[in-house]
Amino acid sequence: xxxxxxxxxxxxxxxxxxxxxxxxxxxxxxxRMVCKKNRRTxxxxxxxxxxxxxxxxxxxxxxxxGATECAHQFRNRRWNCTTQRRSxxxxxxxxxxxxxxxxxITAAGVTYAITRACTAGSLLECSCQKxxxxxxxxxxxxxxxxxxxxxxxxxxWGGCSDNVRFGLQKSREFMDSRYRKKSDIKTLIKLHNxxxxxxxxxxxxxxxxxxxxxxxxxxxRTCWWRMPAFREVGDRLRDRFEGAAKVISSNDGDSFMPExxxxxxxxxKDIIYSEESPDFCSANMKTGSLGTEGRQCNIxxxxxDSCDQLCCRRGYVQTTIREAENCNCQFKWCCEVICExxxxxxxxxxxx
Ligand SMILES: *[C@@H]1O[C@H](CO)[C@@H](O)[C@H](O)[C@H]1NC(C)=O
Ligand SMILES: *[C@@H]1O[C@H](CO)[C@@H](O)[C@H](O)[C@H]1NC(C)=O
Ligand SMILES: *[C@@H]1O[C@H](CO)[C@@H](O)[C@H](O)[C@H]1NC(C)=O
Numbered sequence: 325x326x327x328x329x330x331x332x333x334x335x336x337x338x339x340x341x342x343x344x345x346x347x348x349x350x351x352x353x354x355x356r357m358v359c360k361k362n363r364r365t366x367x368x369x370x371x372x373x374x375x376x377x378x379x380x381x382x383x384x385x386x387x388x389x390g391a392t393e394c395a396h397q398f399r400n401r402r403w404n405c406t407t408q409r410r411s412x413x414x415x416x417x418x419x420x421x422x423x424x425x426x427x428x429i430t431a432a433g434v435t436y437a438i439t440r441a442c443t444a445g446s447l448l449e450c451s452c453q454k455x456x457x458x459x460x461x462x463x464x465x466x467x468x469x470x471x472x473x474x475x476x477x478x479x480x481w482g483g484c485s486d487n488v489r490f491g492l493q494k495s496r497e498f499m500d501s502r503y504r505k506k507s508d509i510k511t512l513i514k515l516h517n518x519x520x521x522x523x524x525x526x527x528x529x530x531x532x533x534x535x536x537x538x539x540x541x542x543x544x545r546t547c548w549w550r551m552p553a554f555r556e557v558g559d560r561l562r563d564r565f566e567g568a569a570k571v572i573s574s575n576d577g578d579s580f581m582p583e584x585x586x587x588x589x590x591x592x593k594d595i596i597y598s599e600e601s602p603d604f605c606s607a608n609m610k611t612g613s614l615g616t617e618g619r620q621c622n623i624x625x626x627x628x629d630s631c632d633q634l635c636c637r638r639g640y641v642q643t644t645i646r647e648a649e650n651c652n653c654q655f656k657w658c659c660e661v662i663c664e665x666x667x668x669x670x671x672x673x674x675x676x
Pocket of ligand 1: 371375
């Protein structure tokens with residue numbers, strides 16, 4: 325009797341101890357923590373937490389995707405989007421433009437990972453979209469024509485389109501539903517930025533086509549929708565970060581407006597914030613700034629990674645490092661390339 329009982333217990337435990345939480349989940353928005361807090365509530369979020377393990381796994385992947393892209397986009401800046409737990413928690417408690425970017429890229433990452441999983445057929449709840457997505461009635465048809473070389477006679481929708489609608493919906497359910505009843509300015513901004521992140525995918529879907537025809541001729545083409553590369557999503561959101569708009573609470577208390585009346589109202593795709601950023605020059609536990617001491621700067625750059633800017637004019641130290649490189653490579657019959665290892669000296673600069 326006992327071994328059976330133990331086996332049954334192990335089975336029950338399996339979804340909990342399963343390694344998906346431990347593996348990828350970045351600290352930005354830890355699905356495990358979100359679920360722990362909301363498991364007992366009613367609504368779609370708790371349902372996802374209780375029942376949809378496959379989906380949660382993709383959400384977790386999406387969070388990591390967003391975090392990785394964030395670190396890439398900010399690698400040359402004072403704030404480099406490091407996912408160091410304490411720092412990121414502080415960033416997310418504030419409401420600066422960095423907070424806005426993190427929220428946007430996370431919502432985008434979650435949408436992206438779920439949609440990709442639908443297309444790959446790895447989620448039970450969804451699949452790719454087989455039929456033509458029809459433009460909504462009453463709207464100008466936003467359906468682009470596929471790029472058409474002159475020799476193309478006909479084309480048709482077909483194949484396996486990315487089903488972004490499902491990804492958008494699940495991203496909303498998981499990330500937004502628990503805030504729906506609040507209308508303080510911080511919550512409004514958070515929901516707005518989540519949406520801006522999702523729109524960076526939805527508004528930039530691409531048409532991909534394949535030719536069918538005798539010997540590669542393009543007499544018939546089949547076309548489908550594909551999401552943009554996630555790097556493109558990151559680039560676009562980074563542009564929105566550069567042009568982020570500061571907003572304040574409106575008089576009615578449940579909407580926001582631009583801080584300055586001279587600025588045009590931010591659109592749905594824009595990243596917004598309500599609080600000025602710290603300069604991120606020195607470490608500060610309160611703001612989540614890690615400071616730039618010890619960061620490598622670039623003396624030949626004029627941008628954000630220049631030694632002047634990155635080191636906040638404190639100066640830098642130069643050290644010479646030796647780097648291994650392949651050299652004196654020879655082609656050896658047949659078929660190998662044999663190289664020696666050479667060491668080259670390189671100067672690097674790190675902030676004081
Ligand atoms: C949970 O999953 C079971 C079995 O797949 C299903 O019958 C049930 O309706 C689901 N419950 C919720 C709350 O989604
Ligand atoms: C990001 O900044 C932190 C804090 O200054 C630093 O420890 C880390 O190495 C940086 N990461 C990268 C990839 O430069
Ligand atoms: C330093 O900046 C220059 C100019 O922007 C760039 O060409 C170079 O690749 C950078 N070097 C490093 C190590 O990033």
